Amino acid sequence: MLIPKCVLRLKRPFFASLCGRGRIPAIIAAAALTLGMVTQSGVRAQSGDDIHMPSFGDSRLLSACFSPSALKGQRGEIKPVKGVRTFDATTAARTLAAHSPIPAGLSGAIRRVNVRNGAKLIALTLDLCEQTGEIAGYDGPIIDYLRENRIKATLFTGGKWMRSHELRIQQLMADPLFEIGNHGEAHRNLRLLSPRALGAEIEGPQRAYEAAREGFAKEQCVGNVPGGLSTVPPRMGLFRFPFGACNAQSLNAVNAAGLLAIQWDISTGDPDPNTSAKAIVNTVMRKVKPGSIIIGHANGRGHHTAAALSQLIPKLRAQGYKFVTVSELLAAGTPEIVPTCYDSRPGDTDRYDRLPFQKRATTATARPAAGAGAADR
Structure with a gap:
């Protein structure tokens, strides 16, 4: 480094x-x-x-701790399961890794990067979010394909998703192909939350990540690798807003927590089951340019994403594009920063304010962990 x-x-x-x-x-x-x-x-x-x-992870760490069969996606992992509240309680309060607030010049929503010298670098990002009362999926075919083809990606994970997929998040943080980012505690609309609930939604995943990393550090296999977890960042430094929706209050809170807010300039549209693999490929190929950030999903709600990537990635590589993590992309140029969050045009994510289940969660936080103090309730 x-x-x-x-x-x-x-x-x-x-x-x-x-x-x-x-x-x-x-x-x-x-x-x-x-x-x-x-x-x-x-x-x-x-x-x-x-x-x-x-760097993010280490191939020696990955191979020392996980066999190829353990890494491979399993049948039944992809589909979300409703009616399960086992992992609703937030991760217990802990002293988090030190951080500094994001400086004013980098505050705001980062949509893409103007890459130096026109280098054909792009970032594939995949969201792994999970709401209360469910266990979301782990789309093994997507992750397996990325590993088989040595494709880097940035994975934005929810705090609740990390608790219900502890082994998977440890595998992902150990893998040098992947950068891990914060995607909110339980995929709430941060535009609607009270200050207290807003803070919980931002901090929850930081707790979950650091707790998972701490647990991983105790495994015997880690001690057998030179440097142990030194290549696994002690904290997440990137944040993606649930629904891609924010306001000034939530954007300021994310930046104050030392997190760069990462949006995108190309959406696959994969949450829509009517969006075919062909449509995803056509959309990305039409819009891609050096410095693009592409969003998809790998939590069982990315419809046709695995099939699309198997077609899309060879096409992009043939055109000279190289996949990098978001942090690598940011280091390669100057980010395009806007003062608010949106999908393709300003204001288009405001519609998520009207979702009934989001309105019910306006001031709610996830159930506190057992033994949590009054400040966490």
Whole structure:
């Protein structure tokens, strides 16, 4: 891991002034700090453009802890199961990894990246969300295909999804192909939440991720790998709004929590069962350009996504596109940032305010974990 010297000197997140105009993109400094990966020990730095983002996972760690059969998706995992409340309780309160708020210059909703020198880099993102009263799916065919073809992706996971899929999230965080991001506790519309519920929806997944990582660290196989979990970030540094919907209050809260808000400029439309694999392929091929961020789903609600990716990825590769994680994409250029969240045009995600089950959850939080203090109830 190579970190710029100016990042190592940072005491407060005034990235642009400390790093100097023209030396490195401020987004690199922000990403390194939000991931909690900048330390004074074990870090080498170089000047200029020879900059490498922190890695995510380690192939040695993955193979030491999980057999090929354990990694492979299993029949019955894909379809969501309704009427299950086993994992509704939030992860117990814990001291979270240190972070700094996102600086003003990087606050807002990031839709895509203007890549330096026109490099044909794109980011595939997949959401794995889960609401209360259910267990959402794990779309093994999608993840298996990405692994077989060495395709990098960024996976935005819900706190509740991580609790109900603890082994899967540990596999994903160990895999160097994948970056893990925060997708809200239980996929609530953050535009509608009270300040207290809003905070719980943002912090819940951070707790779940760090608890899963802590549990993983105790496994004997981890101790057999040089460096252990050193390549697995101690915290998530990216956030995706449920429904892609936000307002000024929720966007500010996410950035204050040290999370970069990641939207997209290309939607597969895969939550709609009437969207065919062919339609997904045609949409992406028509809209893709260097720096694009593509959204799909891998929680059992991405209809025809696996079939579409098996057609789409070879086409994109043939055109010279390379798949990178969101943090790698951000490090390769300048993000396009807007002051609000939307799908294809401003205001189009406001319609989710009218969903009946979202209105009932306006001030609700997930059930507190057993033994949680009054502040968590």
